[in-house]
Amino acid sequence: MSAELHLFVLWEKARFAERRILDDLRSQAKIEVVDAREMEFRGDPAESFTAFYGPRKPLDAALKVKKCGGGRFLVVVVRDLEPSYARRLAREGKYYTANERMYDLKEKYRKWAGRRHRVHGTTDTGEFARDVFLLTGRTAAEWERGVPGGIALNIPAKASWRTVVDTVGADLGLSDCRVVLEGKYINDVFFEGRFKGRDAMVKCSSKCAWSVGNEFRLAKRMFAESPGVVPEPLAEWTSEDGRMAFTVAERVAGPSLTDLLRRGVSDGEADRFAADILNLASALKRTGILHRDLFADNLLVGADGHLRAIDWQLSIDRADYREDPWVVRNWKFRYVVFGVNRELGLGVWNDFHALGKVLALLPQTEAVVKASERLAAEERGMTFAAPPDRATWLKLRLYALSLRLQMLVKGRRHRKYAQLERRLRTITGYCRD
Ligand SMILES: Nc1ncnc2c1ncn2[C@@H]1O[C@H](COP(=O)(O)OP(=O)(O)O)[C@@H](O)[C@H]1O
Numbered sequence: 001m002s003a004e005l006h007l008f009v010l011w012e013k014a015r016f017a018e019r020r021i022l023d024d025l026r027s028q029a030k031i032e033v034v035d036a037r038e039m040e041f042r043g044d045p046a047e048s049f050t051a052f053y054g055p056r057k058p059l060d061a062a063l064k065v066k067k068c069g070g071g072r073f074l075v076v077v078v079r080d081l082e083p084s085y086a087r088r089l090a091r092e093g094k095y096y097t098a099n100e101r102m103y104d105l106k107e108k109y110r111k112w113a114g115r116r117h118r119v120h121g122t123t124d125t126g127e128f129a130r131d132v133f134l135l136t137g138r139t140a141a142e143w144e145r146g147v148p149g150g151i152a153l154n155i156p157a158k159a160s161w162r163t164v165v166d167t168v169g170a171d172l173g174l175s176d177c178r179v180v181l182e183g184k185y186i187n188d189v190f191f192e193g194r195f196k197g198r199d200a201m202v203k204c205s206s207k208c209a210w211s212v213g214n215e216f217r218l219a220k221r222m223f224a225e226s227p228g229v230v231p232e233p234l235a236e237w238t239s240e241d242g243r244m245a246f247t248v249a250e251r252v253a254g255p256s257l258t259d260l261l262r263r264g265v266s267d268g269e270a271d272r273f274a275a276d277i278l279n280l281a282s283a284l285k286r287t288g289i290l291h292r293d294l295f296a297d298n299l300l301v302g303a304d305g306h307l308r309a310i311d312w313q314l315s316i317d318r319a320d321y322r323e324d325p326w327v328v329r330n331w332k333f334r335y336v337v338f339g340v341n342r343e344l345g346l347g348v349w350n351d352f353h354a355l356g357k358v359l360a361l362l363p364q365t366e367a368v369v370k371a372s373e374r375l376a377a378e379e380r381g382m383t384f385a386a387p388p389d390r391a392t393w394l395k396l397r398l399y400a401l402s403l404r405l406q407m408l409v410k411g412r413r414h415r416k417y418a419q420l421e422r423r424l425r426t427i428t429g430y431c432r433d
C-alpha cells in the first residue's frame, strides 16, 4: 500500500504533552511529520466542536469544551509511509478497520495527555480527507501536493466553505457570496451570491457530495427540456477526492409555495400554478427523471409568478437508477425518513402523486381540479420502486417477520394490530421478489 496522510489534533488541554508527542512522532521510522501548526477557533468553540464532531456522533458541545479546552490547539499532519489495516475496537465497543499505526499512536498519546478525548487522530483516509478539509479549508488532494499556503484559522464548515467559494468559486465566476443557511441535514451551507452578473444560489455538501453533482446534472437536463420549470443550473465543483461539492444555480426570487400558502393563494395564482404543475409533470415524464422530493417547500415562485422546482439532489434517472453512497449506507434515511410518498410504501416514489398532494393544498378552482384529474389519470404509470440491495432486503424481511410475530402474539383485537398490519403491508409490498 502506498503512503497515506493522517492527522492528529491536540486540543488545548492536551498541549502540555505536545513536546513529548511531537518528539515521539519524529522518532517513528515509518512516520514523517508533514506539518504542525497552531490553530484557533474563529468563532464559538462549542459551535466549532459540533461542526467538527457533530455529523459523526451526537455531542455535548459544552462538555467537549470543558474536557478539551476551547483555546489554541495543534494540528499535526503526518505521512504513514507503510500503512497497514487491521480490525480494531471502536469506542462504542464495535470493531472497525483502522490504520494500525495511527490507531496505536492515538491510543498512546491519549494516555499521555490524560483523559481520552484530548487527542483526536484519523484512522482511515476518508476520515483524514474530511477532517483536514474542515480544519484547514484545503482538500486532501491539495495536501498530497504539498503543504498548502494561506490556511485560515477555522473549524466550522461555514468558514471552510468560505475559503472554497472565495477561491475555486471565483475561478468559476462566483462573487459576493454570503452565507444564508447552514446546518441543514445533508448540506453544510448555502450561499447567496453573484455568478457572471446573475443572482445565484450556492449549495455545499461534504456529507452527500455526489448528490450535489447529481442535482447539477439532472437539473441541467430538465432545464434543457423545459427551461421554465427549474432554475438554471450554472456551475458545479467537486473536489478531486470526491468528498465535497457545491453547485450553483440561478436564484429564484421566491417565496416558496409553503410561504405563499400561509399568506393565502388567490384563484388567479392557483390557476397559474395548476398550469405550472402540469408543465413540470410532463417535463418529468418526457425526461424520465424522478424528483422524489416534490412538496411545497421545494417549489419556489419566480419573479414572473411561475413555479420552479428546486432541490434535485436526490432525484434519479429512471433508466439509470443511482443513489448517493451516503444514502445507500444510511438505508433508513432512504427507505423510511426521506421522501414525500411514504404512504405508497418504502422505497416507492411517484412525482405525479406528490404533485397531486400539492394541488390539493391550493384553492380548488376549475383549473386546479382539472389538473388533479389529469395527474391522477396518469399516476399509476409513474410509480418507481427502487430495487433493494441484498442487505437492505434482508433487513426488511427480518422486520416483516418480527411484525408477523407481533401480530400473532397480540391478536386481531389488539389496538396496535391495525398499525402492525399497515407496516407489514408496505414492507411486503416492497420486498416482492
Ligand atoms: N435556486 C434557488 N433560488 C432561491 N432559493 C433557493 C434556491 N435553491 C435553494 N434555495 C433556498 O435554500 C433552501 C434549501 O435548498 P434545497 O435545495 O431545497 O436544499 P435541502 O435539500 O437542504 O432542502 C430552499 O428551501 C430555499 O429557501
Ligand SMILES: [Mg+2]
Binding pocket: 297, 298, 311
Ligand atoms: Mg429542500
